[in-house]
Amino acid sequence: MPGEIAFGVIVVLTLGAALAAVLSRNLLRSALALMFCLLGVAGLFLMQGAEFLSAVQLLVYVGGIAVLIVFAVALLERAGEPLAASLNKLVPAAVAVGAALTMLLVVGLWRSVIAESPPASPGVKDIGTALLNQYLVPFEALSVLLLAALVGALLIARDTGKEG
């Protein structure tokens, strides 16, 4: 019973925050809502026994990506970007496609019979072992990707000095 309540609360938080993130006219509120939504997803991870992943989600997504976005919004907004009129003309089509996609997925899930097996929640050690053995090459490739992204982002965003 407490599990159900927790699940319900987290789901409501997640989806509500997601909606708020998408619908809010104010970008900073969107970013904050994104943060809550990601927190909710971290909660869903936790509820499925993926502790480590939950922590990583918080650490990287919420503590890193969300901060970046909030940061960016604060800086961009400071430059006088009007935040009004946040939705474009594609709204009806977007609603239709989003809803259709969701409906199809949900219906598909509903119809399919998923055979549950005894849950296995791998611990931190298992994940670490997998990362440094089975998935070593993708792991290293990922680190190279991150480095490249870092350098590339610096290069792209660098002020060439012509404008303030």
Added chain:
Amino acid sequence: MVTEAPASALGYLWLVPAAPFAAFLVIGLLTRKWRLLSAAISILAMGLSFMFALGAFFSQLRLGILPRIAQFSWFDTGTLHAPAGLLLDPLSAVMLVVVTTVGLLVQIYSLGYMAGEKGLSRYYAYMSLFCASMLGLVLSGNFLQLFVFWELVGLCSYLLIGFWYDRDAPAFAAKKAFVTTRLGDLGFLVGVVMLVTQAGSFDFAEVARKMSVEAWDPKWTGFAALLLFCGAIGKSAQIPLHVWLPDAMEGPTPVSALIHAATMVAAGVFMVARLFVFFSASPDTLAMVAQVGAVTAFFAATIALVQDDLKRVLAYSTISQLGYMMLALGVGSVTAGMFHLWTHAFFKALLFLCAGAVIHAVRTNDMREMGGLGKSMPWTAATFAIGALALAGIFPLSGFFSKEMIITAAGAKSGFLATLALATAACTGFYAGRAFFLTFLGSSRSKAAPHETPWVMRWPLVILAGLSVCAGWWSGGFGAFVFFGAPEESSLHFLSSFFAMLPALAGLGFAWMVYVNGSPSPDRLARTFAPIYTLLKRRYFVDEGYNWLIDRVVMGFSRALAWFDRNVVDGAVNGVAWLARSGGAVLRILQTGQVQHYAMAVFGGVVLLILLARLAGAG
């Protein structure tokens, strides 16, 4: 070509064409900027090639006449077998020596002649490619390879004739050479295709075997051979496709030497000798070859009588000598034809290089502005004299032996041909003497101060002069080495031979009278025989005839075609283009440039795909 020696005996023969080709690649890709390095690479490669060619020649001499073949299957389409590889027999061995010797000497000579030239690297790259193509041609054992190298030789002569492409005359001359030989090559290609498709193989030996086994119709084979001969007419500048060769004088003189002595024009003669088995199938074809050769020899020699340009005299003399070779082949003596090619290579290279030295010294081609150069250029004069005497066929120089062989062979077949050959010999004597006397004797008419050539140019002359003297003494052994059918005995009978030398001596003597003694004077002669003189001076109006033909007939037809092309063909193409463009103009409305529209399309597409999959799954 029935029995073969083991292929492994060929050893490093592949290096002979490969070394100059590698030099071409290295120069073209790497050392363009360092001109002297390029020259050194080219000469070194040629030297290497020369060594291996000599090795191949002597090993072949030891082995006798057995051909050695190293071939692998290049591709095989089932109905058509194309091998690739090397073929070494006496014929190619002789050619190897000729090409590498002349090529090496010419390249060394060029060091002096082309000194200070800006495009020296380009020059040596082309030279290397030229030699490599010719060597590849010589070593070809099948039609495909032969054709490829045949065309490469044509390409290289185009590049080298047009070496000074920034001037009009060389550029036109190069184009003319290319287009004219292309006319002959068309026939050659058709001939090759006829033979190859009939036999189902590119291999010479295989085609020849099929021909004898399946007993092809001699008329048909003869026709194919005639088409092959078209190629030779173009390459070896026989009438009526001889017009490119005199114009090719616009290239650098060492290039002329190479083209005339060893590479380009020799290719035609060599090809006929190589494929002689097909020519011999039909007596009519052979007769045709002989007639073309004899007529070419005579007409070219008469034109050479009156030319003022030193290089043109030599050019027409080349055409004439090539006519001799064709005549020899036409009367069935491969030995005579190839032997004349062998001796001619040395003395004609020598003459051209001497001419180059003279031109280098006096900065003009016109013999009327030379004269008296014998004093200031004794080496050149002496070597030129040797070359001229060899050309005239004076005993005991090399030209005597080969020409003798040809006249004997022609005399055995037809009196008319022999007469024509003797008349040509007289003309040869006259123009050879005329060239020497006008250039080196008498008083100086030159504006420049002539000087002896530097040693890099002098030594090739001396070596070639030596070869011009000695090359003919091998006449006895040559007949037992290079022949078609049965070995030919040396047919030198002293009495008749010296009788055959008489016309040449007479021509020389007449030249002496006219140009040294001055009685009768050249001008009087020209006035006396004015119509003939003009006819010869204008080279029988062949070029004019071609121009008229092209201007009126071909161009008129072309204009009609051009109209059709512009209005009908282009109209269709433009219509298609218009359709595509207006279609694009409509379609590009879809490309809004808005990322989100594209994203929308992607997600919509996903939805559609899922729906489709569901429907298909349900159905």
Added chain:
Amino acid sequence: MFSVTAYAVVSAILFGIGVFGAVARRHAVAVLISIELMLAAAALNFVSFSRLHPAQQAVSGQVFAIFIIAVAAAETLVALALVFSLHRSLKTAHLERFNLLKW
């Protein structure tokens, strides 16, 4: 623990919301936010479905989720840099203005 289906449904809805935002929002950063939502949904799916397998394969699902998170970090970094750069030259961050490559 709830059935995988429940989590998958949540993930599907989250994804749908993300799709809507990515298509309908004007501001580049808002679109970025929506894309993050979709990525989070994908990661959630990986973790949920990994539960259907014994521990050995279950790790794979989580490892993939980690990769998704890392790639999302890289993507955000570069995307924000691009937005900054575009904002500097075009004085706007509205996606519909970024049509310099049109036609």
Added chain:
Amino acid sequence: MERLFIELKSSLIDLAAWFGVPAGWLPLLSAFLSAATIMAAAPVIMMYQTWFERKVVGRFQDRYGPNRVGPFGLFQPIADGVKALQKEDLVPAKADKLLHFLAPALVVVPTFMLFLFVPWGRGMVAADIDTGLLFFFAFAGLQAPIIVTAGWAPRNKFSVLGGLRAAAQVLSYGVPMAISAVAVVMAAGSLSSSAIVEAQGDNWFILTPWGAFAFVIFFVCVVAETKRTPFDMPEAESELVAGFHTEYSGLKFALFFMAEYMGSFAACMLATTLFLGGWSGPEFLPSWAIFMAKSGVLFFVMVWFRGTLPRLRIDQMLGLAWKFLFPLSLVTMVAEGLWYFLRTDGRMAGAILWPLAILAVSYWILSVVMMREFVRGNKPRGKQDAW
């Protein structure tokens, strides 16, 4: 005494079970009890941190500090709290009202969460999970976006600058902090805070060569993370009025204040856990008392810093994090590896000397480079960054 709190909690749970609470709900009740305890204890600790700080700084500055309310001014924090409650809640006209309201509330939540993952005593971890340490860092990092939001909400330029500075600072110092903690995790072989304490026993990690360096790095980072002097750029009065909380008054301001102090104490607790052996110590004292004492000493060091050191400039501060602490913390990791393997090899002298050597050399190189940078950086050179 040792098991005082644990027994108390289990008896309360037993009581609830006796009253007929279903067994499924009991874990929730346990969690609730822990949370309630923390939510009660943390503010009290925070109140006496402020009193302690004012007293100590007073001594540094040769004055008494608070001494009017109660004996030794002990009731001063309560009086301050009452005062904050009574003050008018000012909201700027152009502010984003919702965020202005939410930000102070949100900023406290992750701070409370921090206390869940530290072992207050033997067996006294509210959320004893495998990845406790990671969660601690995660919730510490959670502050950053909220502070930016808090700075942005009142639409005041100085506030925004303060918020951005705070975010930059928290992100930058979070990196060397986490990496120096990784050295500890490697040594202990676990991310669980209680396991780390048990792995140390009486051989505290601060007593190892790499641990000493890691501790210094960690502690410097902690001071910066909690925005205390000399790293209090985000609220530098002389530059930004009061930084991101300029526009907050009354209870809202009190909440920021509280979050800050609670954060610093939680950080001290974590430092104790990681490097100072946590609750281990003399047997005659209860473990929680030892733990609190150690954390208190660390907090005293923080106050000491505040009383002694002048403020840094923002670019110097970020430079310190990225150019000095970050590489040094990486070296610390390597040194830990060396130490571990040489020790298991039985080469005790090498296990101490080699890590010390590489750490000393890299410290020397980095400080030379850093000093150059500082000397050069003091002259204005081109455009300074806008914050």
